[in-house]
Structures are given as structure tokens and as C-alpha cells.
Amino acid sequence: VSLGVQHSQSDNASPALLSDDDTRVSLNLRMPLLSGGENRARRRQAVANRSAARFALRDAEAEVDLFTTEDWARERMAVAALSAETERLRSAELALEGVERGLNAGLWTIVDVLDASDQVLRARLSLAEATRELRLARVRLALSSGAFVY
DSSP states (O other), X not given: OEEEXXXXXXXXXXXXXXXXXXXXXXXXXXXXXXXXXXXXXXXXXXXXXXXXXXXXXXXXXXXXXXXXXXXXXXXXXXXXXXXHHHHHHHHHHHHHHHHHHHHHHTSSOXXXXXXXXXXXXXXXXXXXXXXXXXXXXXXXXXXXHTOOOX
């Protein structure tokens, strides 16, 4: 927008200047009258960005919850496996003791004693693996829940 008014009047241009009028008005304004919805588009974009950030945060929280829940389930499963392997070792040792007594009574052979000894060793190995899995599951759970201190 530009507005300019100029008025000038002069009667006798003598050294004494009997009359002289001078009027000047000027207005310059540069502003787009129509931005084509740019402000509304920026506002919509800001709302969309905020909404996307909220959804991303919710997704991250859900993922952490899922991983923590899975790690907790693994830890519970490892506790149950350790209990089962402990019982397996106890029963294998009892079986070995029974086979050794049966060998002394002439009911079992040395091969049966060796088989029972093999079962005890396998049960001990499985118990060691279950103990390792339990420790690993507890470390993973502590890491995912933020409670791991080293």
C-alpha cells in the first residue's frame, strides 16, 4: 500500500514571500493482504508434529513395558526351570543310590550303575545351565527396569 499526497502553492515568488503553501502526506505500508492460509497451515502442522511426538513417546513407553514384561516372564520361567532341574538332580541321585544297592544285591549290572551315574552328571549339567539362565534373566530384568547397579 502506498499513499502519497503532495500540495504546493506559491503566489508571488518574491524575496519577501507573500504566500507559500506546502502540504505533503505520504503513507507506505507493505503487507500481504492474503497469505493463502499460511498461518492456519503452520498451526495445523504444529498440532500434527505435537501429536506425532506424543504417539512416538507412547510407542516408546509401550515398547519398554513390553521388553520389561518379557524379561520378567523369562526370569519367572528360569526360576521354575531351576526348581525342576534341582528336583531332576535329586531324583537322579536317588536313582543312582538305588541302582548301587541293586548292584550289591545282584539285581543290577555295572552298566546300569554307569547309566545312572551318567544321568546324575547330565542332571548336574542341566542344573548349572538353569542357574546360568536364571542369573542372565535377572540381569536382563534389572537392565530393562533400570534397577541394574554395577
